[in-house]
Amino acid sequence: MQSIVPKLMVFVDGSNLLIELSKFLNINFRADKPPLNAIKLSSILVxxxxxxxxxxxxxxxxxxxxxxxxxxxxxxxxxxxxxxFEPILFKRKNKREKGVDIALTKEMLINAFNQNFDIGLMIAGDEYYTELVFELKRYGPKIYGSFFEKYGLSDNLKLSFDKFYPLDDRVDKVVWQKYIYEIKEELK
Incomplete structure (x- = not known):
């Protein structure tokens, strides 16, 4: 008997992730204009x-x-x-971010409704996604979450996931050091 491999789709609130990644790495960079090596490190995490x-x-x-x-x-x-990554990008206007959370919500709901995934992995920390997680579960998929536990993670959001995986320990220390160096070099 052949086992069925669950279909996984990943939904990353990139703005939120980059803000907290900057804090986690103790490197000051802007989430709306990140060093491109921060994108690479984010991909390694995912x-x-x-x-x-x-x-x-x-x-x-x-x-x-x-x-x-x-x-x-x-x-x-x-x-x-x-x-x-499938990029969904919004140009900032008047120093305000608009559309990221709504676009993520819409994409997750559409894909859950169409049964495009068995497991949805949300990489985000903001509490306002909590209701989305409960709504997604009504369509049947498992909803897993991941984020930095000490940086920007809502306790309510963490508890809403079927499973939670901390980002803090996802990558080997050697990889962290390599990308910390490369991000700092890029910011010079």
Whole structure:
């Protein structure tokens, strides 16, 4: 008898992740104009969830705002695509982020309704996603969560997930050190 590999889709609140990644690494950078190596490190964190190929990765979505010209937008989108993310990007206006949480919510609900995944992995920490998690469960999939436990994680959101995986210990220390160095170099 052949076992069925569960379908996994990943939904990353990239703005939220980059804000807290900056704190976690103790490197000051803007989430709306991140060093491109921070995107690579984020991808390594996400990909660590399928280290043993226990899931069939369907798609990785990245939702975030950005600030910059068309060239920066192109380079950011290119870096996200190189790291197998499906980028959903919003240009910041008047220093305010608009649309990221609504776009993530919409995409998760549509994909859950269409039964495109068995497991939805949300990488976010904001409490306002708690109701979304409960709503998604009504469609049948498991909803897993991951975020930095000490940085920006709502306790209520953490408790709403079927399973929670802390990001803090997802990557080997050698990898952390390599990317800390590369991000600092990029910011010079």
């Amino acid at each position: 990909d660590s969830f399928n280290k043993y190929n226990q899931w069939n990765f369907i798609r990785k979505y990245w939702f975030s705002s950005y600030q910059g010209d068309d060239k920066y937008f192109y380079n950011l989108k290119k870096k996200l695509r190189e790291n197998d």
